[in-house]
Amino acid sequence: MSSKASTGSFSGNGNASVDSEIEIPKDVADKVWEYGVSVDGEDAIQCKFCDDIVTGGLYRFIRHLAGSEHGGEACEYGCYGDDDDDEEEEEEGCACVGVGEKRKGGEAVDNAGSSEGVSKKMRDGVEDKSKEVLREEACEAIARFFYDCAIPLEMVESKEFIEMCDAVSGYGVGFEPPSCDEISGKYLRKAVKLTNDVLEEHRAVWKIRGCTIMVDAWTDKKRRSILNLLVNSIKGTVFLKTIDASEMLESSKKLFKMMDDIVEEVGEENVVQIVTDYTPYYKVAGEMLMEKRTRLYWTPCVTHCIEMILEDYEKKVPLYDETIRKGKRITTFIYSRASVVSLLHNFTKGVDLVKQAITRCATSYLTLASLLENKGALRRMFTSEEWKSSQFAKTIAGRSAEDVVLDKEFWKNVTICLKGANPLIDVLRLVNSIGKPATSFIYEAMKQAKLEILKNLSKGCVERLMPLWEIIGERWDKQLHNPLYAAGYFLNQQFHYSYGFREDNPMIESGLHHCIARMVIDPEERAKIEAQLDDFDKRANLLGRPTAVMTARDEVPSVWWDAFGGELPELQKFACRVLSLTCSSHGGERNRKAFEMVHAKSLDDMISDLDDEFSNGDELGDEDGDGVFKSFSDLIDDLHNRHVIEDEDEDEDGDEDEDDQMEDYDLS
Numbered sequence: 001m002s003s004k005a006s007t008g009s010f011s012g013n014g015n016a017s018v019d020s021e022i023e024i025p026k027d028v029a030d031k032v033w034e035y036g037v038s039v040d041g042e043d044a045i046q047c048k049f050c051d052d053i054v055t056g057g058l059y060r061f062i063r064h065l066a067g068s069e070h071g072g073e074a075c076e077y078g079c080y081g082d083d084d085d086d087e088e089e090e091e092e093g094c095a096c097v098g099v100g101e102k103r104k105g106g107e108a109v110d111n112a113g114s115s116e117g118v119s120k121k122m123r124d125g126v127e128d129k130s131k132e133v134l135r136e137e138a139c140e141a142i143a144r145f146f147y148d149c150a151i152p153l154e155m156v157e158s159k160e161f162i163e164m165c166d167a168v169s170g171y172g173v174g175f176e177p178p179s180c181d182e183i184s185g186k187y188l189r190k191a192v193k194l195t196n197d198v199l200e201e202h203r204a205v206w207k208i209r210g211c212t213i214m215v216d217a218w219t220d221k222k223r224r225s226i227l228n229l230l231v232n233s234i235k236g237t238v239f240l241k242t243i244d245a246s247e248m249l250e251s252s253k254k255l256f257k258m259m260d261d262i263v264e265e266v267g268e269e270n271v272v273q274i275v276t277d278y279t280p281y282y283k284v285a286g287e288m289l290m291e292k293r294t295r296l297y298w299t300p301c302v303t304h305c306i307e308m309i310l311e312d313y314e315k316k317v318p319l320y321d322e323t324i325r326k327g328k329r330i331t332t333f334i335y336s337r338a339s340v341v342s343l344l345h346n347f348t349k350g351v352d353l354v355k356q357a358i359t360r361c362a363t364s365y366l367t368l369a370s371l372l373e374n375k376g377a378l379r380r381m382f383t384s385e386e387w388k389s390s391q392f393a394k395t396i397a398g399r400s401a402e403d404v405v406l407d408k409e410f411w412k413n414v415t416i417c418l419k420g421a422n423p424l425i426d427v428l429r430l431v432n433s434i435g436k437p438a439t440s441f442i443y444e445a446m447k448q449a450k451l452e453i454l455k456n457l458s459k460g461c462v463e464r465l466m467p468l469w470e471i472i473g474e475r476w477d478k479q480l481h482n483p484l485y486a487a488g489y490f491l492n493q494q495f496h497y498s499y500g501f502r503e504d505n506p507m508i509e510s511g512l513h514h515c516i517a518r519m520v521i522d523p524e525e526r527a528k529i530e531a532q533l534d535d536f537d538k539r540a541n542l543l544g545r546p547t548a549v550m551t552a553r554d555e556v557p558s559v560w561w562d563a564f565g566g567e568l569p570e571l572q573k574f575a576c577r578v579l580s581l582t583c584s585s586h587g588g589e590r591n592r593k594a595f596e597m598v599h600a601k602s603l604d605d606m607i608s609d610l611d612d613e614f615s616n617g618d619e620l621g622d623e624d625g626d627g628v629f630k631s632f633s634d635l636i637d638d639l640h641n642r643h644v645i646e647d648e649d650e651d652e653d654g655d656e657d658e659d660d661q662m663e664d665y666d667l668s
Contacts, residue, residue: 310361440488486511
């Protein structure tokens with residue numbers, strides 16, 4: 001496309017002398033220069049979209065890009081006009097028209113807009129820059145949607161949100177969102193049908209492999225006791241319902257009825273166990289349930305048990321309580337002051353100190369570990385000139401945090417606390433991992449955790465070890481010695497074929513036979529399982545094949561039995577039901593946040609909850625806080641009108657305030 005010069009012959013109310021006097025804010029000018037190339041300073045600018053040369057200054061070039069009502073010939077291929085001109089743009093064409101469509105003047109292009117001028121722009125990277133601008137605008141719109149509707153910000157990482165963005169971008173420009181009636185009618189019915197179809201797929205797996213009912217207890221922001229009821233199997237976890245249990249948790253009879261009803265709904269023949277927190281009321285209700293439903297187990301939640309162990313550390317061991325309180329003193333002081341957080345990041349290279357975990361106590365210990373990892377950075381920060389010269393260094397809270405960081409005894413105690421807690425944190429990660437069911441691993445994991453704690457603290461620190469040992473014994477030995485864990489350990493080929501396995505047999509075999517007697521009703525089937533256990537010990541038939549032997553150490557137990565246990569069908573069925581079980585009732589934050597959103601009192605409540613997640617509304621919109629970002633046309637209107645007003649003031653007063661600055665505009 002040949003270049004043509006526009007020599008200032010603008011129509012309308014444009015005036016070259018007035019245009020040249022209009023000052024453009026620097027940040028606006030920087031954005032505008034992305035679309036033009038200087039030919040003679042600011043007096044002549046070549047448009048990167050249409051190759052026209054525009055004279056008369058930067059303001060007139062902006063008018064050229066937008067085709068403003070204040071005068072100026074519109075860029076033939078620019079896409080920055082008013083929304084009212086969209087229909088005209090569709091007829092006349094722009095740089096992004098599709099295959100076989102025509103630009104103004106009838107020039108055909110391919111799907112890349114591949115005329116000579118457009119090809120040149122693509123080589124120069126202008127097309128990419130335009131996409132960056134468009135992406136920024138889209139991201140800002142999405143962010144405002146999240147803020148205004150009080151949607152939890154982490155939902156931006158959800159699979160459904162990403163799929164939604166892909167579907168909208170796949171449609172292209174002009175996508176019309178669904179109406180309220182469509183979402184509450186047509187698409188809701190489709191979603192319900194899809195959910196029911198998925199649930200039926202899960203039910204089919206439950207009948208073959210069995211399942212675990214998970215009773216996930218938590219407290220919402222209004223201090224209500226909530227129970228999320230979920231069902232877990234080898235296929236995954238499905239959410240069934242939520243119950244307000246505020247008047248239920250201190251009544252064993254009400255808890256029993258709740259559990260009995262959910263077992264009936266899922267199907268007693270499908271349920272292997274029901275997992276809940278461990279409280280005296282749950283214990284009585286669980287025993288009542290096992291008495292009525294003779295094929296299943298009530299099992300305390302391992303996540304809750306370990307949380308209780310860590311909580312007992314703080315309650316019963318002064319060293320742990322004092323160390324955690326001092327650690328919180330550091331993090332509370334730093335993260336309640338934005339300027340101190342900024343100073344911290346200078347020394348930690350952007351690393352944060354607080355680490356979130358699945359439970360409150362685990363969060364405390366992960367944060368202690370983070371403090372220890374960043375010990376050097378913290379000490380450098382609190383001895384730096386920037387800190388000493390800050391106003392916070394003179395406050396009581398600032399001096400207290402500084403004293404803790406510079407206290408050698410504190411860091412020594414942090415190390416001791418982590419030696420007693422880290423092995424349990426590792427078990428917590430195991431039981432809440434998604435990759436594999438943990439029931440067949442928990443027995444060995446707790447055994448190894450206790451040995452590691454013994455190793456860490458026994459050397460010269462017996463007085464520090466004994467309180468922890470008593471706490472672990474009280475919780476683990478009395479609450480979590482479960483026949484299912486023993487049977488899972490026995491049937492887990494990773495342990496069964498390892499050296500020294502026979503040393504554990506008396507208690508393990510007792511648990512195994514208890515499970516067989518309870519879970520298998522048919523006496524003949526039980527007898528076959530007992531006989532096939534001998535073949536399992538001897539690696540008979542397929543279990544002795546080279547592939548089975550090679551994969552035994554690393555393969556997920558239920559998968560291994562599926563692959564190689566076919567010649568022992570009764571034992572294979574029993575083993576797969578046991579090895580597919582979870583041992584935690586924690587259902588994750590997603591279901592909890594969904595409940596919070598559904599049962600929120602009002603929109604104002606939800607918006608106020610977001611105050612901790614982002615600082616203020618000024619970042620959500622323009623300088624006026626109205627959330628509306630300026631287009632080129634809006635910018636031209638404001639610049640033109642502002643200049644006219646300034647000229648009138650100058651005529652009246654004879655003196656223009658040169659220090660009066662224009663507003664900043666967001667052009668992205």
